[in-house]
Amino acid sequence: MIFSRWHWTKIMAAAYQTGSSSSPTNLLQTLVTWLGVQGWTLDLSGADGTGWRAHLHKGGVYVNLRAAMNENIWPRDATYYHDYGAGGYGIGVYLGTGYTGGLDWHEQPGAPIRIDDSTTIGGGMNLPASGGDYHLFDDGNDNITVVVERSPGIFCHMGWGPAMGAAGQPEDFWYFFASSSQYMNTVISYPADRYGLNLSALPPASHGDKDYGSYGTGSQYVHTNGMVRVDTATFSGRWVGNGNYANKGYGYSGRFMRCSLNLHPNTQGTCDEDQFPGYQYILDRNHQTAFAGALLLPLHCYVKTDPDARWAPIGYLPTVFWCEAVGHGYSANEVYQVGGQDYMLFPHFAVLKGA
Amino acid sequence: MFEVGTATDYTDLLDRLDTFLTAKGSAFGLGYVGTGNGTFTDYSGGASSVAETFTITATSPTSFDVIGSISGSIGPATVGTPFAHAKIEFLISAGGTPFVAGDEFILSTAPKWISRRKTLGARVLATQGNSGSTAAQNLVDGKTALSAQGWQIASPITIPQDVEFEFFEAETITSYQMAAFSSSYSYMPKSWTFQYWDGDSWETLDTVTDYLLWTPSGVVTFAIGSPVSATKYRLHITAIPSTSTLIIGAVRLLRSDGIDAAFSQTIWQAPGNDGDSEILCGTHAFERQDADYFNWEVAAFDGYDAGASWRAQAGFHGLLYLPLWDDSIPYWFIVNGRRAIVIAKIDIQYEVIYLGLLDPYYSPDQYPYPIALGGTLAFGLTIPNWDSTSWRWNNATVQHRAFTHADPGGASPLYPQHLQMRARLWDGSWLGFEATVNDIITATPAATRGLIWPYRCGLSLLDPNLDDGYSLWPIMLNAGTPNTLGQLCGVACTSGQGVTAETLITIDAIDWLVLPNINRTDRDDFFAVALD
Numbered sequence: 088m089i090f091s092r093w094h095w096t097k098i099m100a101a102a103y104q105t106g107s108s109s110s111p112t113n114l115l116q117t118l119v120t121w122l123g124v125q126g127w128t129l130d131l132s133g134a135d136g137t138g139w140r141a142h143l144h145k146g147g148v149y150v151n152l153r154a155a156m157n158e159n160i161w162p163r164d165a166t167y168y169h170d171y172g173a174g175g176y177g178i179g180v181y182l183g184t185g186y187t188g189g190l191d192w193h194e195q196p197g198a199p200i201r202i203d204d205s206t207t208i209g210g211g212m213n214l215p216a217s218g219g220d221y222h223l224f225d226d227g228n229d230n231i232t233v234v235v236e237r238s239p240g241i242f243c244h245m246g247w248g249p250a251m252g253a254a255g256q257p258e259d260f261w262y263f264f265a266s267s268s269q270y271m272n273t274v275i276s277y278p279a280d281r282y283g284l285n286l287s288a289l290p291p292a293s294h295g296d297k298d299y300g301s302y303g304t305g306s307q308y309v310h311t312n313g314m315v316r317v318d319t320a321t322f323s324g325r326w327v328g329n330g331n332y333a334n335k336g337y338g339y340s341g342r343f344m345r346c347s348l349n350l351h352p353n354t355q356g357t358c359d360e361d362q363f364p365g366y367q368y369i370l371d372r373n374h375q376t377a378f379a380g381a382l383l384l385p386l387h388c389y390v391k392t393d394p395d396a397r398w399a400p401i402g403y404l405p406t407v408f409w410c411e412a413v414g415h416g417y418s419a420n421e422v423y424q425v426g427g428q429d430y431m432l433f434p435h436f437a438v439l440k441g442a
Numbered sequence: 443m444f445e446v447g448t449a450t451d452y453t454d455l456l457d458r459l460d461t462f463l464t465a466k467g468s469a470f471g472l473g474y475v476g477t478g479n480g481t482f483t484d485y486s487g488g489a490s491s492v493a494e495t496f497t498i499t500a501t502s503p504t505s506f507d508v509i510g511s512i513s514g515s516i517g518p519a520t521v522g523t524p525f526a527h528a529k530i531e532f533l534i535s536a537g538g539t540p541f542v543a544g545d546e547f548i549l550s551t552a553p554k555w556i557s558r559r560k561t562l563g564a565r566v567l568a569t570q571g572n573s574g575s576t577a578a579q580n581l582v583d584g585k586t587a588l589s590a591q592g593w594q595i596a597s598p599i600t601i602p603q604d605v606e607f608e609f610f611e612a613e614t615i616t617s618y619q620m621a622a623f624s625s626s627y628s629y630m631p632k633s634w635t636f637q638y639w640d641g642d643s644w645e646t647l648d649t650v651t652d653y654l655l656w657t658p659s660g661v662v663t664f665a666i667g668s669p670v671s672a673t674k675y676r677l678h679i680t681a682i683p684s685t686s687t688l689i690i691g692a693v694r695l696l697r698s699d700g701i702d703a704a705f706s707q708t709i710w711q712a713p714g715n716d717g718d719s720e721i722l723c724g725t726h727a728f729e730r731q732d733a734d735y736f737n738w739e740v741a742a743f744d745g746y747d748a749g750a751s752w753r754a755q756a757g758f759h760g761l762l763y764l765p766l767w768d769d770s771i772p773y774w775f776i777v778n779g780r781r782a783i784v785i786a787k788i789d790i791q792y793e794v795i796y797l798g799l800l801d802p803y804y805s806p807d808q809y810p811y812p813i814a815l816g817g818t819l820a821f822g823l824t825i826p827n828w829d830s831t832s833w834r835w836n837n838a839t840v841q842h843r844a845f846t847h848a849d850p851g852g853a854s855p856l857y858p859q860h861l862q863m864r865a866r867l868w869d870g871s872w873l874g875f876e877a878t879v880n881d882i883i884t885a886t887p888a889a890t891r892g893l894i895w896p897y898r899c900g901l902s903l904l905d906p907n908l909d910d911g912y913s914l915w916p917i918m919l920n921a922g923t924p925n926t927l928g929q930l931c932g933v934a935c936t937s938g939q940g941v942t943a944e945t946l947i948t949i950d951a952i953d954w955l956v957l958p959n960i961n962r963t964d965r966d967d968f969f970a971v972a973l974d
Contacts, residue, residue: 256907359903360899361901365896372924376923377809377925
């Protein structure tokens with residue numbers, strides 16, 4: 088069930104499209120066409136490297152997208168890339184405040200930037216070369232969610248929107264999320280099970296992209312794969328991310344964000360879970376057994392305040408909810424009706440599909 | 443709807459609550475969309491409220507149409523003038539920005555609660571034996587139902603020995619019962635008169651002489667030939683079988699309806715917000731003057747049987763308490779058709795009960811009776827001695843916590859009765875829910891434990907919103923099986939950062955009253971109750 092009284096926003100005409108893509112580039116092109124129907128203005132859609140780039144905006148929100156076709160897509164200087172490995176397939180995403188045609192896809196204005204080296208922080212879906220079956224959601228308020236079944240039963244996602252669900256923000260807080268950090272956006276070879284790659288992605292913003300055990304200084308670190316743009320009074324850099332390590336390599340922007348959910352078994356307890364309303368002790372209690380069903384729980388986010396070092400609510404993802412219905416009486420891609428609304432179920436999460 | 447006031451003592455508080463629940467229907471769910479910034483206050487149902495929704499729409503800056511979804515148009519209402527109707531009552535007051543045509547308030551109503559049973563009980567004072575574990579007060583307020591402590595005095599015993607019953611409101615007693623314990627029936631009185639006080643003198647209603655028929659655990663009823671209404675009765679004991687010991691297990695003073703008027707008890711039937719439900723809950727006030735406690739026990743029931751005692755009602759679940767005192771009590775009552783919340787301020791602390799339904803996460807077919815009980819004092823199945831100071835409002839252990847912050851301490855085995863927050867499951871059993879264990883949340887809960895979210899998961903460093911407002915989180919009751927039953931109705935979690943007791947958080951048209959966990963003031967010790 089949804090927290091209808093506390094956590095609900097107005098619903099306008101929603102849009103949904105599903106289909107199959109043949110590659111990341113094909114999926115991106117399909118997405119661009121569909122976004123145009125939803126009223127997004129196209130700034131650029133064209134080939135880039137061996138893949139494709141697209142830039143669109145609606146209102147002041149600019150979304151930057153890049154399909155990787157056997158390549159790296161997140162350069163951090165002339166030699167190196169943020170995305171690990173020698174190149175692969177996927178779609179990268181981040182939001183910005185404008186579009187400049189002369190700049191590369193990853194250098195657009197207003198992007199989130201890493202502390203220390205000021206390169207762009209983003210996220211993405213790691214995809215196979217053959218693309219996958221997709222679901223495109225727009226709730227009617229420009230909250231966009233893309234879910235891809237990258238292999239049978241294995242799902243990944245990305246999304247963005249102009250306003251987090253209300254929690255007393257002084258202004259609308261933009262957000263974007265993806266199943267993988269930019270670090271894992273295009274990787275092909277990896278040493279262990281990875282959510283969003285060979286395992287279905289964990290819910291958006293939920294600290295679901297753990298670092299390799301063999302990389303960095305520890306195995307409990309979480310890469311940033313969800314960000315919220317807060318007001319300048321809260322953080323002059325504006326973009327705060329859900330990584331848990333104050334290091335640029337993990338997408339740290341200079342200020343931490345936390346999510347109420349951390350499902351990753353290897354990092355539970357490392358994301359300050361007992362300091363703000365979260366789900367740490369009900370992780371295996373989301374579903375119902377007395378009768379078939381599961382909760383739709385909001386993915387609340389918090390920003391670390393300065394100088395108090397506490398956590399202030401910054402809203403929740405307005406159209407995506409933590410839900411464990413799949414495997415507990417329901418199947419992926421099934422529609423779950425609550426309160427006159429349809430939600431499409433995926434492993435670990437559900438997306439508002441509209442009435 | 444809600445009421446704010448001050449009761450003279452814990453019995454007056456109960457009397458006021460009964461009136462508040464049963465005199466008028468409830469009004470709740472206030473919403474507003476419009477331009478004017480005037481206020482909508484003092485709302486309640488009326489004597490004939492039904493389950494419906496009122497749309498109250500401005501036709502000018504000073505006039506509103508009042509249209510019920512069942513009752514139709516019952517307006518108009520004038521700004522600044524109380525609107526009083528048998529279906530709904532309220533007051534719209536002008537603000538700095540005038541109302542404009544189309545400004546609209548929404549408010550739902552439900553029928554008034556039904557009183558199935560009400561007695562305020564009696565205070566007992568004997569010639570001897572008014573303190574300790576076997577004080578005379580034990581005779582009347584059900585304490586013997588839980589422990590064989592009754593009333594007992596020993597040599598030297600004064601004869602005659604009076605046991606006086608002072609009622610909090612006049613009662614007409616038509617018979618009385620005396621109960622013996624199994625092992626001490628031979629110490630029951632032998633001769634006595636049962637009398638009432640007419641304002642000037644004690645008048646005899648019944649005389650018993652040389653009664654020697656007591657049996658182990660026997661209960662004997664004595665009829666009164668000519669009952670009268672009075673506030674004071676007494677047993678005037680003139681002879682006893684043993685000069686060493688006098689023991690009476692219990693005394694019941696029965697009205698014509700068979701109800702023991704000396705045993706304070708209420709049973710209410712809430713109508714539900716649909717007007718068709720039968721939600722049964724109640725209270726039992728009890729006290730011990732010598733131990734200086736004056737408390738309520740709260741309970742829920744599955745059904746009502748006029749012939750059964752309070753504890754013998756179908757599906758009875760109790761042993762959950764609200765510690766009060768015999769002094770003035772500022773209070774807040776908040777009621778809709780499904781549940782009641784009582785907030786009592788004792789000294790600088792807040793005692794709160796929740797009686798009624800959750801907002802369930804199941805359909806009515808799946809979970810037809812999602813009743814919950816919240817109190818502030820719980821001991822488990824084994825309660826303290828009746829003269830224990832553990833019963834007092836200043837009990838500072840984890841036995842005494844707000845239901846939102848329920849804590850079983852180290853109870854093992856754990857029973858629902860150890861917890862201040864409980865709910866009835868779909869199979870009729872009850873489950874307790876914990877927010878902490880010995881005031882900490884860091885221990886991972888066992889899979890079988892019922893949890894109160896979000897408190898059980900921690901919120902030690904939660905700040906207010908960035909705009910300095912406050913977020914409210916629903917309080918979910920999460921069973922360990924793993925089902926989540928639902929959320930408390932009109933009670934929410936909030937940060938304690940920057941708030942104090944009685945801070946008001948305004949969300950849309952509703953003010954939420956911030957309360958501490960009794961008197962604890964850590965950042966995670968606060969919750970809020972909707973004044974709606």
